[in-house]
Amino acid sequence: MSIELIIGILNIVLISTTPLVFAGIGELVTEKSGILNLGLEGLMLVGAVTGFITLVLTGNYFYSLFLSITSGVILSGIFAFLVLNLMTNQIATGLALTIFGIGLSAMLGKKFAGTPIDGLNPYYFIVISFLLVFLVGYFLSKTKSGLIIRAVGENHNSAYALGYNVIKTRYLTIIFGGVMSSIAGYYISICYAPMWQEGMTAGRGWIALALVVFATWKPWRLLVGAYIFGGVAIMQMNLQAFGVELPGQFFNMMPYIATLIVLVFISSNKVRLKLSAPSCLNIPYEKNS
Amino acid sequence: MQSIVEFKNIFKSYPGVIANDDVSFNIKEQSIHAILGENGAGKSTLVKILYGHVKPDSGEILINSDLAIINSPSTAKNLGINMVFQHFSLFESLTVAENLILGMNEKISLTKLKDKSKTICDKYGFNLNLNSPISSLSVGQRQSVEIVRSLLNNPKILIMDEPTSVLTPDEISKLFKIIKNLVKDGLTVIFISHKLEEIINLSDYVTIMRNGKVVSTISTQNEDPETLGYKMLGYKVFKAKQVSNINFSQEIFNIKNLSTQSKDPFTINLNKIDLNLKKGQIFGIAGVAGNGQKELMEILLNENDYEFSGDIIFKDLNINNLSTFQRKSLSISYVTEERLGQSAVPEMSLSENIFLSMSHKSEFKKGDFINFEKINTFANDVIKRFNVDTPSYNVKAGKLSGGNLQKFIIGREIMSNPELLILSQPTWGIDAGSEAFIKKTIVELSQKGVSIIIISHDLDELLEVCHEISVLYEGSLSNPLNVENINITKLGKYMGGLFD
Numbered sequence: 001m002s003i004e005l006i007i008g009i010l011n012i013v014l015i016s017t018t019p020l021v022f023a024g025i026g027e028l029v030t031e032k033s034g035i036l037n038l039g040l041e042g043l044m045l046v047g048a049v050t051g052f053i054t055l056v057l058t059g060n061y062f063y064s065l066f067l068s069i070t071s072g073v074i075l076s077g078i079f080a081f082l083v084l085n086l087m088t089n090q091i092a093t094g095l096a097l098t099i100f101g102i103g104l105s106a107m108l109g110k111k112f113a114g115t116p117i118d119g120l121n122p123y124y125f126i127v128i129s130f131l132l133v134f135l136v137g138y139f140l141s142k143t144k145s146g147l148i149i150r151a152v153g154e155n156h157n158s159a160y161a162l163g164y165n166v167i168k169t170r171y172l173t174i175i176f177g178g179v180m181s182s183i184a185g186y187y188i189s190i191c192y193a194p195m196w197q198e199g200m201t202a203g204r205g206w207i208a209l210a211l212v213v214f215a216t217w218k219p220w221r222l223l224v225g226a227y228i229f230g231g232v233a234i235m236q237m238n239l240q241a242f243g244v245e246l247p248g249q250f251f252n253m254m255p256y257i258a259t260l261i262v263l264v265f266i267s268s269n270k271v272r273l274k275l276s277a278p279s280c281l282n283i284p285y286e287k288n289s
Numbered sequence: 290m291q292s293i294v295e296f297k298n299i300f301k302s303y304p305g306v307i308a309n310d311d312v313s314f315n316i317k318e319q320s321i322h323a324i325l326g327e328n329g330a331g332k333s334t335l336v337k338i339l340y341g342h343v344k345p346d347s348g349e350i351l352i353n354s355d356l357a358i359i360n361s362p363s364t365a366k367n368l369g370i371n372m373v374f375q376h377f378s379l380f381e382s383l384t385v386a387e388n389l390i391l392g393m394n395e396k397i398s399l400t401k402l403k404d405k406s407k408t409i410c411d412k413y414g415f416n417l418n419l420n421s422p423i424s425s426l427s428v429g430q431r432q433s434v435e436i437v438r439s440l441l442n443n444p445k446i447l448i449m450d451e452p453t454s455v456l457t458p459d460e461i462s463k464l465f466k467i468i469k470n471l472v473k474d475g476l477t478v479i480f481i482s483h484k485l486e487e488i489i490n491l492s493d494y495v496t497i498m499r500n501g502k503v504v505s506t507i508s509t510q511n512e513d514p515e516t517l518g519y520k521m522l523g524y525k526v527f528k529a530k531q532v533s534n535i536n537f538s539q540e541i542f543n544i545k546n547l548s549t550q551s552k553d554p555f556t557i558n559l560n561k562i563d564l565n566l567k568k569g570q571i572f573g574i575a576g577v578a579g580n581g582q583k584e585l586m587e588i589l590l591n592e593n594d595y596e597f598s599g600d601i602i603f604k605d606l607n608i609n610n611l612s613t614f615q616r617k618s619l620s621i622s623y624v625t626e627e628r629l630g631q632s633a634v635p636e637m638s639l640s641e642n643i644f645l646s647m648s649h650k651s652e653f654k655k656g657d658f659i660n661f662e663k664i665n666t667f668a669n670d671v672i673k674r675f676n677v678d679t680p681s682y683n684v685k686a687g688k689l690s691g692g693n694l695q696k697f698i699i700g701r702e703i704m705s706n707p708e709l710l711i712l713s714q715p716t717w718g719i720d721a722g723s724e725a726f727i728k729k730t731i732v733e734l735s736q737k738g739v740s741i742i743i744i745s746h747d748l749d750e751l752l753e754v755c756h757e758i759s760v761l762y763e764g765s766l767s768n769p770l771n772v773e774n775i776n777i778t779k780l781g782k783y784m785g786g787l788f789d
Contacts, residue, residue: 144390151380151391158378161342162392163363271553274424275382 017230023208026180034280038094041205042101047182076178119194153278210259299348326498369445392438537567547599573755622707635687675700692723
């Protein structure tokens, strides 16, 4: 294998893995505060389509990124209102958000499918994604605000009793997660493959969700995991180029199998589970009256 | 001394219950003010209102003669009110330092926090390792963390909700010394308890509550446990006195060299436990919570296929590998610690709960169907014989009060005619009337020849009904002490792990 080929492969891995890092790190923060948001795929698609349409209509990258992020704030805000104030079931609400996002993005993007645009250089986002993981890691482990998020996810009743606003904290983490997902979507339709196509995130939202568990809720492991998953996906194309006959579906299922193995590993031991998963994840919080 | 807190006509109701009914009294600055009452008298609700955890329906609170509107714990903390909870509000997977920092009102650097908490620890004699995670601490240490966390905010008022319920006698006297020193330094302490002697030893004033109302607020100076108890209940309590000096001869139940080797740091390993129970004997297992009681009960019940070495022998039969139902068929009955979820299913009716525990008996089945007629009759008998206050056997178990449900559960187990009855925390958290009834029932049962094991944190209860008491400490069981001529100092030492 020549140096050029290796660099080429690394290049592709970097470019294709970045959306997983964005969506994954956002979901990690949301889950650290005790909320499971299964709506990543929908958030990504809506973020992708709003960014794309704005760019086609205005030609301005700043406006398109801004509107893409706004879509994430609005949708995740609705999700937050439903699960936090109306106390709906987090899993059902998240799934509904995904289904809604798939439909909404398909409807909005119908006229724009196939419109050519000038893509952005993905390396801006790649650099930011690395910085982001580092910053989130530092924020969660070293700052008081990060500690509060972990405390809320660990035991929301105690956090409230100490005087912290559980609902507000969770609003912020859910919206952070939503914004990160829409940036991931924006990256896909503007940098990775500058175009719009229905369902173009191709299940990356689900992989990002699996990634958070795979990383046992630790930012640096999330980064490593994202590149392993991303690398496997690229390997599939290359192996086929070298003539190795393995069905593509086999590689597509790898991330999920890896996640299952990690899940079995951490839940086989009560202590490991207690120390890695946020204790209040997916448990509804009812404020005392 | 002037009043620091004034409660004025506080009223709070929940569906079906009035928790606080026109509660008014004052708390003097720099005093220890106890609030005494049975479970359900409304003391916890009242202090939760003061701490902003619960909103009153009407009424006012004055702090230093100014009207205070306290609608969240953070407002309370800004007013200088802090609280140490009965069920701790600590974060298990975080370290002590992280837990302390979370309790701070103002921003503070980690080094400053460490200095400040060290000063407090040295001054009042707490011993804390700031870097260990909460999950590795004993209950007493956890309480120290809670108290230090409250003190870091320089509070003016400290509320303590049943702080002694989880401590050894030795730890309690240490805590009382600390509280007295804190009050000397200017703090006002509100102390909630249902233990009469503690209140007389510790507090300056006491407010007695019954059924949500204030009975009276008095100085503790001229009170003794008996007069105070009468005021709390409104009637005299029946004391079950166990008849001792019986020569028990027939061995019925033996535990030999029982040990576990679990690697899970959240469980306690049992260490060579030996126990000998004779027919008609009541054997108490005392000890502070979290010393292996849960694990021992799980093995006796065989709930989760716990791995252990050693032998459990019931009437010359090794029952190590028998399932819960097989053990029940041998006439062993169990009353587990958690009433809702373990002893009874809250969403199911009393009748259905009878069947769940008795489904191994053929008389409650018609082929593969449930014989509801028989079960309902049985449930009715339990309700009548054990004074369970419920409109019918169709009521869901979760709707009953703690005391009534416990009477029902114990009644259910006794009516299945056991030869061995194993009870865990039989009177925990229930009203004094039910408690007295249950104790009486247990004593009468033993006089009919039933052998009984009681695992309890409540030493007074064990001293009242048992013939012999052993102490469980970090998974080891002490030698049994005869209750007739028991040495309380020795018992206290045992509870701190100093066995002979």
